[in-house]
Amino acid sequence: MTKLLQTLVDGVSVGCLYGLIALGYTMVYGILKFINFAHSDIFMLGAWVSFIVARALGWANPDQPGSLGKALFVLAAAMLFCGVLGFIIERLAYRPLRRAPRLNVLITAIGVSLFIQNTGQLPWLLGTQPQRMPALLPDSTLLTVAEVQIRQVDVVVIITVLVLMGALEWLVHRTKVGRAMRAVSFDTRVASLMGVPVDRVISITFVIGSSLAAAAGFLYASKYPGLNQPAHATWILLGLKAFVAAVVGGIGDIRGAMFGGLLIGMIEFFGAAYLSPHLKDVYVFSLLILVLLVRPAGLMGKPVLEKV
Amino acid sequence: MPLLEISGLDVYYGAIHALRSIDLAVEERQIVTLIGGNGAGKSTTLRTVSGLLRPTRGSIKLDGKSIVGLPPHEIVRRGVAHAPEGRGIFANLTVDENLEIGAYSRRDDRAAIDRDRERSLELFPRLRERLRQNAGTLSGGEQQMLAIARALVARPRLLLLDEPSLGLAPQVVKTIFHIIREINQAGTTILLVEQNAHMALHVAHRGYVLEVGRIVKSDDARNLASSDDVRKAYLGGV
Ligand SMILES: Nc1ncnc2c1ncn2[C@@H]1O[C@H](COP(=O)(O)OP(=O)(O)OP(=O)(O)O)[C@@H](O)[C@H]1O
Ligand SMILES: [Mg+2]
Numbered sequence: 001m002t003k004l005l006q007t008l009v010d011g012v013s014v015g016c017l018y019g020l021i022a023l024g025y026t027m028v029y030g031i032l033k034f035i036n037f038a039h040s041d042i043f044m045l046g047a048w049v050s051f052i053v054a055r056a057l058g059w060a061n062p063d064q065p066g067s068l069g070k071a072l073f074v075l076a077a078a079m080l081f082c083g084v085l086g087f088i089i090e091r092l093a094y095r096p097l098r099r100a101p102r103l104n105v106l107i108t109a110i111g112v113s114l115f116i117q118n119t120g121q122l123p124w125l126l127g128t129q130p131q132r133m134p135a136l137l138p139d140s141t142l143l144t145v146a147e148v149q150i151r152q153v154d155v156v157v158i159i160t161v162l163v164l165m166g167a168l169e170w171l172v173h174r175t176k177v178g179r180a181m182r183a184v185s186f187d188t189r190v191a192s193l194m195g196v197p198v199d200r201v202i203s204i205t206f207v208i209g210s211s212l213a214a215a216a217g218f219l220y221a222s223k224y225p226g227l228n229q230p231a232h233a234t235w236i237l238l239g240l241k242a243f244v245a246a247v248v249g250g251i252g253d254i255r256g257a258m259f260g261g262l263l264i265g266m267i268e269f270f271g272a273a274y275l276s277p278h279l280k281d282v283y284v285f286s287l288l289i290l291v292l293l294v295r296p297a298g299l300m301g302k303p304v305l306e307k308v
Numbered sequence: 309m310p311l312l313e314i315s316g317l318d319v320y321y322g323a324i325h326a327l328r329s330i331d332l333a334v335e336e337r338q339i340v341t342l343i344g345g346n347g348a349g350k351s352t353t354l355r356t357v358s359g360l361l362r363p364t365r366g367s368i369k370l371d372g373k374s375i376v377g378l379p380p381h382e383i384v385r386r387g388v389a390h391a392p393e394g395r396g397i398f399a400n401l402t403v404d405e406n407l408e409i410g411a412y413s414r415r416d417d418r419a420a421i422d423r424d425r426e427r428s429l430e431l432f433p434r435l436r437e438r439l440r441q442n443a444g445t446l447s448g449g450e451q452q453m454l455a456i457a458r459a460l461v462a463r464p465r466l467l468l469l470d471e472p473s474l475g476l477a478p479q480v481v482k483t484i485f486h487i488i489r490e491i492n493q494a495g496t497t498i499l500l501v502e503q504n505a506h507m508a509l510h511v512a513h514r515g516y517v518l519e520v521g522r523i524v525k526s527d528d529a530r531n532l533a534s535s536d537d538v539r540k541a542y543l544g545g546v
Contacts (some may be wrong), residue, residue, distance in 0.1 A: 182414065
C-alpha cells in the first residue's frame with residue numbers, strides 16, 4: 001500500500017512535468033508540423049536559469065530557509081528568460097525557413113539544439129560541471145497518508161502544473177489569440193485570409209511553449225536538485241520522453257499531451273517499482289511503439305491521412 | 309477610379325506560368341465575374357489579390373493604392389475578404405468561432421461587429437441554429453454559407469468568392485446566388501469566380517473570360533451571356 005501510493009505520487013508529479021514539456025512539442029507541431037528538437041534544451045535551460053537566478057540572489061545558501069515567494073520569483077524569471085529565448089530562436093532560425101521543405105527545418109532544429117547544448121557548456125556560461133539546485137522550498141513533508149510522506153515539492157509540482165494547464169486551456173479556448181492559434185493550426189493559409197497575422201501567432205506559440213518548458217525545468221530541478229551539465233544525456237532523455245508523451249497523446253492535441261505525460265510518468269514509475277528499475281526507459285519506448293502500431297494518431301488524436 | 313484594378317499581372321508557380329499579363333478592373337458596387345475552365349487561373353487571380361501569392365510582374369491597386377507585397381492579413385485590413393476555393397472552414401472550431409475569426413482584423417467596437425454578425429446570420433438563418441456546433445459537422449451547403457457569412461463579418465469593401473456554387477444542389481445554388489445579389493445590393497463590391505457561367509453571368513454586371521492564364525474576353529455580363537463563343541464554351545452550347 002505504502003509503495004503503491006509513493007509510486008503514484010512520483011508518477012503523477014513526474015508525469016505532470018512530461019506533460020508540461022510535451023505541450024511545447026505538440027503546440028509547435030500543431031502549427032508548423034515539425035518537431036522542435038531544441039525544445040528539450042529550453043527545458044534544460046529552464047532548470048539552469050533557475051539555478052543561476054537563485055545563486056545570484058544569494059538564495060543558494062543552505063542555511064537560509066526557502067519560501068514560496070522565492071520559488072515563485074525564480075519560476076517567473078526562468079519562464080520569462082526561456083519565453084524570450086523561444087521567441088528569438090523562432091525568429092532567427094525557423095522563420096526564414098517558412099517556405100522551405102520540412103526536412104530543412106527539422107535539421108535546423110537539431111542544429112539549434114546542439115548549439116544550445118554546446119555553447120551552454122562554455123566555461124564562462126554554464127560550464128561542464130554538474131551543480132546543485134538550492135532548495136527554495138522547505139524540503140518538508142506536507143502530510144503523511146498511510147505512511148506515505150507527501151513532500152511539499154510534489155504538491156507544488158502538481159499544483160503549479162494544474163494552474164499552468166488551466167491557464168493554457170483558458171487561453172486556447174476562451175481568448176481571441178487562442179482561437180487564432182487553433183485556426184492557424186488547422187489551416188494556416190485560410191487563417192491568414194481571415195486577417196490573422198500568422199507569424200505573430202507562431203511567435204506567441206513559441207513563447208508559450210518555451211515558458212512552459214522553463215516551468216518544467218524549474219520544477220524538475222526542485223524535485224531532483226542534482227543539476228546535470230547542459231549537454232548531459234539526461235536532458236535529452238527527459239525531452240525525448242516528453243516527446244513520446246506528445247505522440248502517445250496524439251501530436252497536435254493539447255489535452256493529449258497532458259494525458260500522455262501522465263501516462264508516461266505512471267508507466268515509468270510503476271514499471272520501475274514493480275518490475276525492474278533498470279528497464280524504466282524500455283517501458284516508455286515500448287509504449288510508444290505499441291501506440292504507433294495500434295493507434296498511430298495517438299490515444300486522443302484524430303486519425304489524419306498524412307504521411308510525415 | 310475602380311475599387312480594384314489589376315494590370316499586366318504575371319504569376320508563376322515555380323516554372324508554371326499561371327497568369328499571363330492579366331488586366332481586370334472591378335468598379336465599386338458591382339459584381340464582376342471571372343469565368344473559365346479548369347486550370348484557367350481563376351483561383352490564382354484571387355490568391356494573388358489577397359496576398360497569398362506574389363506576382364512576378366504587374367500591379368494590383370485597391371482604391372488606387374498598390375497592395376502588392378502586403379501580407380494577407382494587411383490586405384484583409386484594407387477591406388478585402390476572400391472566401392477561398394473549397395470553403396476553408398475551420399472544422400475544429402464551432403460555427404460561432406468561425407464567424408469570430410472572420411472579424412479578427414476589425415478594430416472597431418464590439419457592437420458594430422455584432423451588428424454585422426447578426427446581418428450575416430439573417431442572410432443564413434440555418435447557421436444560427438448551429439452556432440455551437442463544430443463547423444466540421446456542417447453539410448457542404450451549410451459550410452459554403454458559413455464561408456460567405458464569415459467573410460462578411462470582416463465587413464469587406466471587396467468580397468472575393470471562389471466557386472461558391474461548387475458541389476451544391478441546384479436549389480442551394482439558387483439560394484447562394486440570390487444572397488450574393490443581396491450582399492451586393494447592400495453595398496459590397498464582389499469579384500466572383502465561377503464555373504457555373506450561367507448563374508454567374510446572370511447576377512454579375514461585368515464578366516471576364518479566362519483561358520489558360522489569359523483574359524480572352526471581357527464585356528457586360530449580358531453581352532457575354534449572349535455571345536456565341538461564350539455560349540459554346542461555357543454555357544453548354546446551343
Ligand atoms: N500550388 C500550385 N502549384 C503549381 N501549380 C499550380 C498550383 N496551383 C495551381 N497551379 C496551376 O496553375 C494553373 C491555374 O490554376 P488555378 O487553380 O488558378 O485554376 P482555376 O481556374 O481556379 O481552376 P479550377 O476551376 O479547376 O479551380 C493550373 O494549371 C494549375 O495546375
Ligand atoms: Mg479554382
